[in-house]
Amino acid sequence: SQQGEEDPQALSIQEGENATMNCSYKTSINNLQWYRQNSGRGLVHLILIRSNEREKHSGRLRVTLDTSKKSSSLLITASRAADTASYFCATVPYSSASKIIFGSGTRLSIRP
Amino acid sequence: NAGVTQTPKFQVLKTGQSMTLQCAQDMNHNSMYWYRQDPGMGLRLIYYSASEGTTDKGEVPNGYNVSRLNKREFSLRLESAAPSQTSVYFCASSERGDSPSGNTEAFFGQGTRLTVV
Numbered sequence: 001s002q003q004g005e006e007d008p009q010a011l012s013i014q015e016g017e018n019a020t021m022n023c024s025y026k027t028s029i030n031n032l033q034w035y036r037q038n039s040g041r042g043l044v045h046l047i048l049i050r051s052n053e054r055e056k057h058s059g060r061l062r063v064t065l066d067t068s069k070k071s072s073s074l075l076i077t078a079s080r081a082a083d084t085a086s087y088f089c090a091t092v093p094y095s096s097a098s099k100i101i102f103g104s105g106t107r108l109s110i111r112p
Numbered sequence: 113n114a115g116v117t118q119t120p121k122f123q124v125l126k127t128g129q130s131m132t133l134q135c136a137q138d139m140n141h142n143s144m145y146w147y148r149q150d151p152g153m154g155l156r157l158i159y160y161s162a163s164e165g166t167t168d169k170g171e172v173p174n175g176y177n178v179s180r181l182n183k184r185e186f187s188l189r190l191e192s193a194a195p196s197q198t199s200v201y202f203c204a205s206s207e208r209g210d211s212p213s214g215n216t217e218a219f220f221g222q223g224t225r226l227t228v229v
Contacts, residue, residue, distance in 0.1 A: 004154075031216060042116075042202060042220035043155070088154055092216050098143045098162035098208050100218050101171070102155040 004089045004103025012109040019076040021106040023089030024069075030092040032065055033100070034074050037086045046074075046087075051094070076108075084110045114138055118203050118221035125193040125228045133188040133224050135203030142208045144186035145170075145218065146178060148199040155202060161186055162208060193228045200225050 007022045025032070031050045035043040049056045049065045049072065056063045062075040076083055089103045119134045137144065142163045147155040147170075157170030161180040175197060177189045186205075190197060206218040 006154075033217065035218075042222050043204075043218070045217040045219070048217060090218070097216070099157065099160060099168075099170070100145060100204070100206065100216065101157060102147070104154040 004091055004101065006087075006089060006103045006106045008106060009104070010107045010109070012111060013079060014111050015079055015081060017079055019079050019083070019108055019110075021074045021087055021089075021108070023072045023074070023103055025072075025089070025091045025103075026070065027091075028094040029067070030094050030097050032063075032072050033090045033092070034061075034063060034072075035088045035090060035102075037088065037105075039085075043088065079108075079110050081110050081112055084108060116203055116205055116219050116221040118201075118224050120224060121222065122225050123227070125190075125226065127194060127228060129193050130189065130191050131193065132190075133201055133203070133226075134185070135187065135221060136185045137203075137205040137219070138184065139205060139219065140183070141205035141219075142183070143206050143216075144180065145204040145206075146176075146186070146188045147202045147204065148172065148197075149202060149223075150199050158188065158201075193226075195228045198226060198228045 004025045033048045034046045037043045047058045060077045065072045086105045086107050088105045116137045145160045146158040156172045159178040161167045164183045179187045201224045203221045204218040
């Protein structure tokens with residue numbers, strides 16, 4: 001089974017609303033990353049949060065990490081049509097800092 | 113600066129045929145990865161190479177072999193293709209997680225869409 005599980009699997013919101021996606025993982029991590037994938041394309045890195053960090057911001061993105069609960073959330077504020085994509089969390093295990101294990105993803109649709 | 117380049121982009125194989133997917137990166141990264149992505153699902157790690165000269169199994173290695181030819185190139189071989197290996201294959205590269213910069217952001221190729229009939 002995959003290290004990360006995302007919730008919800010699919011999310012549809014109105015343009016301008018905020019979107020929140022959650023990720024849970026199983027083992028201790030070195031860091032956790034979020035990626036975006038547009039349909040039919042490769043993945044693009046969005047943001048990385050280290051195990052000793054609790055919150056990180058990048059533009060309209062806010063990521064939180066709770067290592068005690070082994071969970072992370074990605075918040076996209078003021079959503080735009082261009083944010084329509086699949087979003088994946090990925091963990092770098094503490095035991096193997098060269099591995100990157102992906103979750104199952106959240107499909108985000110922004111309604112105009 | 114091309115980043116990560118995968119070839120071919122599309123391939124159709126008959127069951128039992130073999131083929132090699134090629135991947136090259138020009139970012140001087142130590143680590144390279146092969147993933148597969150099935151429809152509507154996340155990426156599953158097939159094999160990875162933490163550095164030149166080393167390879168390790170990922171989550172779903174059965175039916176695949178890899179070669180880290182040099183620091184730039186990491187190939188994935190299907191010795192006897194099966195319909196269950198129909199998927200989109202992604203190659204990626206990154207610095208090591210314990211590198212001084214601590215940056216393990218992965219850069220992805222555009223994928224190889226493989227169909228086994």
